[in-house]
Amino acid sequence: MMRSLYSGVSGLQNHQTRMDVIGNNISNVNTVGFKRGRVNFQDMISQQLSGAARPTEEVGGVNPKEVGLGMSVASIDNIFTQGNLQTTGVSTDVAIEGNGFFILKDGDQTYYTRNGDFSIDKNGTFVNPANGMRVQGWMVQEVNGEQLVTTAATPTDITIPVGSKDPAKATTNVKFRCNLNKNTPEITQNANADDIVKGTWGTEQEIYDSFGNKHMLGVSFRKVAGTPNQWQATVQIDPDNADYTQTRVGLNTTDGTQNTFNVTFDNMGRLQSVTDTSGAVKNDRGHIVLQTSYTVPEANADVNGNPYRQALSIDLGEIGSMTDTITQDASKSTTKAFSQDGYPLGYLDNFKIDSSGTITGVYSNGSVRTIGQIAMASFTNDRGLEKAGDNTYVESNNSGQANIGESGIAGKGKILAGALEMSNVDLSEQLTDMIVTQRGFQSNAKTIQTADTLLETVLSLKR
Numbered sequence: 001m002m003r004s005l006y007s008g009v010s011g012l013q014n015h016q017t018r019m020d021v022i023g024n025n026i027s028n029v030n031t032v033g034f035k036r037g038r039v040n041f042q043d044m045i046s047q048q049l050s051g052a053a054r055p056t057e058e059v060g061g062v063n064p065k066e067v068g069l070g071m072s073v074a075s076i077d078n079i080f081t082q083g084n085l086q087t088t089g090v091s092t093d094v095a096i097e098g099n100g101f102f103i104l105k106d107g108d109q110t111y112y113t114r115n116g117d118f119s120i121d122k123n124g125t126f127v128n129p130a131n132g133m134r135v136q137g138w139m140v141q142e143v144n145g146e147q148l149v150t151t152a153a154t155p156t157d158i159t160i161p162v163g164s165k166d167p168a169k170a171t172t173n174v175k176f177r178c179n180l181n182k183n184t185p186e187i188t189q190n191a192n193a194d195d196i197v198k199g200t201w202g203t204e205q206e207i208y209d210s211f212g213n214k215h216m217l218g219v220s221f222r223k224v225a226g227t228p229n230q231w232q233a234t235v236q237i238d239p240d241n242a243d244y245t246q247t248r249v250g251l252n253t254t255d256g257t258q259n260t261f262n263v264t265f266d267n268m269g270r271l272q273s274v275t276d277t278s279g280a281v282k283n284d285r286g287h288i289v290l291q292t293s294y295t296v297p298e299a300n301a302d303v304n305g306n307p308y309r310q311a312l313s314i315d316l317g318e319i320g321s322m323t324d325t326i327t328q329d330a331s332k333s334t335t336k337a338f339s340q341d342g343y344p345l346g347y348l349d350n351f352k353i354d355s356s357g358t359i360t361g362v363y364s365n366g367s368v369r370t371i372g373q374i375a376m377a378s379f380t381n382d383r384g385l386e387k388a389g390d391n392t393y394v395e396s397n398n399s400g401q402a403n404i405g406e407s408g409i410a411g412k413g414k415i416l417a418g419a420l421e422m423s424n425v426d427l428s429e430q431l432t433d434m435i436v437t438q439r440g441f442q443s444n445a446k447t448i449q450t451a452d453t454l455l456e457t458v459l460s461l462k463r
Contacts, residue, residue: 098413
C-alpha cells in the first residue's frame, strides 16, 4: 500500500510538470517563432518480488514478479516543426521557411532564434528591437575593385546605412545593340535636306561625368554612298554645347582629331569591321570597343593647362554575332543604347532582402548595391538546444556546434522577407492534451485516496 502511495505522488508531480509545459505552450500561442514543448513519460524502477526461473525437465519457466514504483519525466522536447508564415509587409521582418536559426549577439554571447521580428536602431544596426541583440551576417567588402560578400568569414554585426551617400560615378562604358535598316537610302553629294533626314539614323543615351552632371551622347549613322553595307557613324556629346564637348573617337586611343568612324557589315547583316579616322581597323573576333572623350564644362584644367576630358568606351558588340551586337537587317532601325554604367549622387532610401538573405540597397539615383547578407545556423540536434529566454536558444553539450552559412545551403531553409513565422502551437492539440493530463492527475490522486482508505481499514483492525 505504501508503494501505491508513492507511485501516486510521482504521478501527481509529473502530470503537474506536463501541465506546466502545456500551459507554457498555450501562453505562447501567438508568440512569433515560438516552438512548442512536449513531455514524454517513462516508468520508474520496479521492485522485484521474485526472479525469473528457467524451464527444467519437470516444469516450465517462471516469469519474474515485479511491482512498479511510479513514473518519471523521460524528456521535455522542443518540437521544431514549421510554423505558419504571416505576411506583414515590413521590410525588416524575416522568416525562415525550413530548418535553421538566425544568429544574435549580446556582447560576446551568441544566441539563436526563429523570431525574425527585426528592426534598425539609430546607428543603422540590424537588431532585435525587444532586447537590442544584434543580428549577425556578412557585410560587403571591396576585393580587387569588386563588391563581394565573403560568407566563409566570421559573421559580424549587420549595418544598413539608411540615408548614406552613393557618390556620383562617371560613365565609362556605353553598349549599343541597335539595328540599322538595310533599306535606308544612301546620302549623295547632291542630296537635299529631306533626303539627308531620311538617310540618317540617330541614337541617344544619357551619360554622366565625374560630377554627376548629365550629358547626352548622340551617335548618328548614315550609309556611305557607293560602298555596300557600310555606314559612317558620327559621335557627339552635348551637340548644343559643342564648344565644350569636342568629342574625339578612336579604336585604341582618345587622342583622335575627329568624331567619326565607319562600320561595315557582311552579307548576313552581321558586324564585320570598324575603321576609325586614323585608319585603324578592327575585324578579328571579339568585341568592338571605341574609345572616346569629351571636355567636361567648368572642370579644373590639368597641370599643363589643358581642359579636363572625360573618357568612355562605346561598345558596338561582338563581330560575327547576331544577338550581342549592332546589326544591319531589312527591318526598322532601332534607337536605344543597351546600357550605360554612370549615375549621379544618390542616397540610400530603401532596401530589400531576398531569399538568400542578401540585403540590397536601392539608392535615389537608381543604383542598386549589395549591402550584406544575413547568416544562418543549423545544428545536428536542434532539440538539444537550451532555451535562454527572449525566444532564444544557446548551444548545449548535446546540440552540437552551430553550422553557420548562408540560407538554402547545407540543409538550411530559405529566408522570406516581409513575413514572420508564427508559433507552431496547435490549440486543439494542446486542449486535448490538457484533458488527458487532467484525467491522469485525477487518477493518480484517486490512487492516493484509495491507498489511504486501505491503510485506514488496516488501522481499524485493532479496534
